[in-house]
Amino acid sequence: MSLDKMTIAKRYAKALFELVVEQDQLDATLEELTQLREVFKANDGLTSVLTGAELSLQEKQSLIQALTHGASPYVTNLIQMVFDYGRMNEMVAIIDEFERRYDSKIGRVHAEVVSAVELDDSQTEKLTSQLASRVHAKEVVVSKRIDDSIIGGVIVHTDKEILDGSISSRIEKVRRLLLK
Numbered sequence: 001m002s003l004d005k006m007t008i009a010k011r012y013a014k015a016l017f018e019l020v021v022e023q024d025q026l027d028a029t030l031e032e033l034t035q036l037r038e039v040f041k042a043n044d045g046l047t048s049v050l051t052g053a054e055l056s057l058q059e060k061q062s063l064i065q066a067l068t069h070g071a072s073p074y075v076t077n078l079i080q081m082v083f084d085y086g087r088m089n090e091m092v093a094i095i096d097e098f099e100r101r102y103d104s105k106i107g108r109v110h111a112e113v114v115s116a117v118e119l120d121d122s123q124t125e126k127l128t129s130q131l132a133s134r135v136h137a138k139e140v141v142v143s144k145r146i147d148d149s150i151i152g153g154v155i156v157h158t159d160k161e162i163l164d165g166s167i168s169s170r171i172e173k174v175r176r177l178l179l180k
Contacts, residue, residue, distance in 0.1 A: 006097075008090045013097035016078055021105075025074060030102050032075045037095045039067065050088045100159070107138030114147050114155040115169075131156060133164075 002160055003011075020029040050060055064065040064083055082091055103110065111131055113119065119127070124142060132140045135158060150166035 005090050005093050008087055009093035009097040010081065012078065012087070012090070012094045013101060016074060016094075017098055017101045020074055021075070025072065026102065028072065028103075029074055030099065032071055033095045035144055036067070036071075036075065036079070037092055040092050047088050047091065050083065051086070082104075108141060108156055109135050109137040109139070110141045110143070112145060112152060112157040113144050114145050114157070114166075116146070116148050116150050116152050118146060119144060119154075121152065127156070131158075131163075134161070 017026075020026050046063075049055060050063060052107070055063075059140070060083070064079060068079050071079070078094075079091075081095065082088055087094075091144070102108075111128075113124070113127060124144070128140045128142055131137070131142075149170045152164040152167035153170075154163075155166050155169075157164040
């Protein structure tokens, strides 16, 4: 039975996370993995090259060595193990899961705020503070997106919930009530 991408990512990330916490290398490992993720995102074909039949095993190992040059033994071993088990397609998902675990440990929440108009700094700061209180986070990292179709208000997406305070959703609620 084959495992799905998220199950694989969770297993590898959990093992690495527990190891580097134990070795007090959490922050350094996250930094290395973040840089590695950027390499994979900047080079779309890298995963295909490492999993495809175009290159010999020796050529692929040379690429792995280039990827791990200067990396810690933890990240080097992760990359080699993921390669050896034919899981390079899951590498970015493993890094994302590792970062999710890191964020959870330090009390960081990522939120996407959708608004009809650009929020100024004071509005963003107030929203961030309220959200941190609501979700019991030490830190909230906000990314903003404008969508004029929501008419007004904001919609906040976090990993665990969606808070919809948009005018468009309120109008929709009133419309449904009127149709009853």
